Amino acid sequence: MxxxxxxxxxxxxxxxxxxxxxxxxxxxxxxxxxxxxxxxxxxxxxxxxxxxxxxxxxxxxxxxxxxxxxxxxxxxxxxxxxxxxxxxxxxxxxxxxxxxxxxxxxxxxxxxxxxxxxxxNHSSDQHEWFRRAVAEGPGSPLRDRYHFRPGKGVDGELPPNDWESIFGGPAWTQVEDGEWYLHLFAPEQPDFNWEHPAVGDEFRSILRFWLDMGxxxxxxxxAHGLVKADGLPDLGAHDQLKLLGNDVMPFFDQDGxxxxxxxxxxxxxxYANKKGPEGPSAEGRWWETGGRIFVAxxxxxxxxxxxxxxxxxxxxxxxxxxxxxxxxxxxxxxxxxxxxxxxxxxxxxxxxxxxxxxxxxxxxxxxxxxxxxxxxxxxxxxxxxxxxxxxxxxxxxxxxxxxxxxxxxxxxxxxxxxxxxxEVRQDPAFFRGAGQDGFRDGxxxxxxxxxxxxxxxxxxxxxxxxxxxxxxxxxxxxxxxxxxxxxxxxxxxxxxRREQPNLGAGDSVEWLKAPEGVLAFRRGDFVCVANTTGEAVRIPAYGDVLIASGEVTVVDDEAKLPGDTTVWWATA
Missing domain, CATH: 3.20.20.80 (Glycosidases)
Incomplete structure (x- = not known):
């Protein structure tokens, strides 16, 4: 190689x-x-x-x-x-x-x-807003910044709907005064109500705080969970956790x-358009005009x-x-x-x-x-x-x-x-019986x-x-x-990757003919071949080997690519 x-x-x-x-x-x-x-x-x-x-x-x-x-x-x-x-x-x-x-x-x-x-999507139950909302009781304006609801049943003893927590169990917890609050994750993580304008105002302020920090x-x-369907409707008799990521849920991926x-x-x-304190930020302060990003x-x-x-x-x-x-x-x-x-x-x-x-x-x-x-x-x-x-x-x-x-x-x-x-595990899902496996500590x-x-x-x-x-x-x-x-x-x-002009940005690949179980594609003067099978395969030698995850043998115009191995070629 x-x-x-x-x-x-x-x-x-x-x-x-x-x-x-x-x-x-x-x-x-x-x-x-x-x-x-x-x-x-x-x-x-x-x-x-x-x-x-x-x-x-x-x-x-x-x-x-x-x-x-x-x-x-x-x-x-x-x-x-x-x-x-x-x-x-x-x-x-x-x-x-x-x-x-x-x-x-x-x-x-x-x-x-x-x-x-x-x-x-949610705060801690020790966030100042939530602590005050609980302390002030039903009717507190701060409760509108979360999802507080009366329960169902004769005495409100049942959760407001049938949603389940991602960590297992009901997605609702009852406070001492009888109302319930929504938490799609742990009970210590109450969901914000993004219909309330104060929530949006607060997070735009938080964005600016950290952007000002640099x-x-x-x-x-x-990112898909902030908006809930109007009325918080029941989901019905489904295995909710198996539906996650496979279907649009009333609490996930809402258009709002x-x-x-x-x-x-x-x-x-x-912030992307701001100028630095001494003229254009691009002069010695590349991070100020290089573009700030969101990742969902x-x-x-x-x-x-x-x-x-x-x-x-x-x-x-x-x-x-x-x-x-x-x-x-x-x-x-x-x-x-x-x-x-x-x-x-x-x-x-x-x-x-x-x-x-x-x-x-x-x-x-x-x-x-x-x-x-x-x-x-x-x-x-x-x-x-x-x-x-x-x-x-x-x-x-x-x-x-x-x-x-x-x-x-x-x-x-x-x-x-x-x-x-x-006894050393700390994943909250591990302690909740149902829900995720709770083995993320690994x-x-x-x-x-x-x-x-x-x-x-x-x-x-x-x-x-x-x-x-x-x-x-x-x-x-x-x-x-x-x-x-x-x-x-x-x-x-x-x-x-940094040095090759055909790697990095782009929106397409040119697929090449390859044996079954093998992926091969071209990007300009670059070719990648990945053998996902457990057996070695014969492939064309596309040029010079740039790097491979295993030992690649090249003889004349042919290469032997071991099983479960990827190779990069420079063809020019």
Whole structure:
């Protein structure tokens, strides 16, 4: 296999030049940091913002364009920070606003953008609005900012409707005065009523607060859930949880959400057009005019419905969960790739590709198991097979037109930790019986940085979830400089992606003839071939091998591509 010589990753000027483009998000590689599990600066066993800041050079050298931070706001942590008590404050477990400011500034100096999580569907039950609403009782104006309702039954002892929580059980909880409030997730996460104007006013103010801090965008949690159907109608006798993502629900993907995002886009565009304090911001302050973005977490029945969120006057990107949930199968992958590109093209939005995040089993473990088990898997499976497929899937994803998301640790080939003791688990769904499997902690275990130490370099005081001892050999230290390691595969792939003019942005691929179980496509002078079968296949040698996830043998005009392997070719 030919060797690729990457440019010096410490050359900030090249990164800043790329990052300064207004349309940077169309081909960006965005790295998700789960702050509590990334790096711990003070030895308390919990990751924090200062820890993230200390590891920013690693992310620059990896070759990503932006960093998405999962919530670090003030929170009781009933759902790992997705229950926000104060949207303008940093939770002390993560630091303070000065730490956030320093992180954003350092990221910009390194040519990285910062995207923060925003949680507009619900607040914490410790949010000032909700606490006052409960204390003031029925008729309080603050109750109108949430969904309070009288119950059904003779004495109001039954929930107002039959909706179920995503975490299991009823989506309603009764307070002492007899009224019920809606929570699509945990009881500690009451849903906002977006029909109330104060809610919209508050969130536009929150957007401006963080934009003034210098953030480059927002990932919108449960972007599809803000608006509920009029009258909150019963859903009927269905297995509601199985319908999620497969059908339009009265509490998800309602058309009314789009008016909210059109208003938000106006706020973002104000900042995109601002000038810096010393003339045009483009002079030395690339992040101010390079374009701020919104990214939607929108679980919808189809990619066509997802495209509604990224129309020109709404959001910029939406996660492609249809791709994430597709099996490692050439035919299935081709269908979802085509449908995604076809859906995004009319609205002139980039496709996004993602394989793992903080809510699903890591793809190195998903692909280690038999197909059909979904995205929440409790079995370790065949570790070697899973890693081989994960490496191949990552190269395929990074070759597709549009933007790609990398979840922390996937560049190390980390599997899910499937054997965590029950007593250490913190996923709220784990304690609610029904609903999601509640095993998301397995993908949230702190990542390893060094071969040794109480937490393999995560921090000096252990880690909030136990790390397997075999992770020493998967650490950044162990893999750095090892040419066949997964970390070096990612580093090289991201460098090639940045340098190849035919990679990144775009809205189409040219499919090439390939053996059954193999995907092959051309993008200009670039060709990607992915073998999703377990057997080696013979394919044309399209040119020079840029990078491959396994050993590719080239003899004359033919190449032998091993099973579960992806290769990139330069044809010119």
């Amino acid at each position: 030919s060797q690729h010589s990457a440019a010096d990753p410490a050359d900030n000027s090249a990164l800043a030049t790329v990052a300064s483009r207004r349309d940077w998000w169309r081909d960006a590689v965005i790295y998700q940091v789960y702050p509590r599990s990334f790096a711990d600066s003070n030895g308390d066993g919990m990751g924090d913002l200062e820890g993230v800041r200390s590891r920013l050079p690693y992310l620059r050298d990896l070759g990503v364009d932006a960093v998405w931070l999962s919530p670090f706001y003030a929170s009781p942590q009933a759902d790992a920070g997705y229950d926000v008590a104060d949207y303008r404050a940093v939770d002390p477990m993560f630091g303070n606003l000065l730490d956030a400011d320093a992180l954003i500034r350092d990221a910009h100096e390194l040519g990285l953008r910062i995207i923060v999580d925003l949680v507009p 953030v480059d965008g927002f990932r919108i949690d449960v 959400v789009h008016e909210i995002y059109r208003e938000w886009r106006e706020v973002l565009d104000e 977490e929108a679980w919808t029945p189809t990619v066509e419905r997802t495209a509604n969120y990224v129309r020109p006057d709404e959001l910029h990107q939406a996660f492609n969960f249809q791709y994430l949930s597709t099996e490692w199968d050439a035919a299935e992958l081709r269908v979802v790739i085509d449908r995604t590109l076809d859906a995004m093209r009319p609205v002139n939005a980039p496709a996004t590709w993602v394989l793992s995040n903080h809510d699903v089993t890591r793809h190195a473990t998903r692909f280690a198991n038999e197909p059909g088990l979904g995205t929440q898997i409790r079995l370790a499976g065949d570790r070697e097979l899973g890693l081989r497929r994960a490496r191949a899937a990552s190269l395929l994803m990074l070759a597709l037109p549009g933007s790609a998301y990398v979840y922390q640790g996937e560049e190390l080939g980390l599997p899910d930790v499937v054997d965590l003791p029950d 993908c949230r275990v702190p990542i390893p940085w060094t071969r040794s130490g109480s937490s393999y370099g995560f921090g000096e005081g252990g880690s909030w979830l136990p790390q397997p001892p075999e992770w020493a050999d998967l650490s950044v230290e162990a893999q750095t400089g090892e040419p066949d390691s997964t970390l070096e595969l990612y580093r090289t792939a991201l460098a090639v």
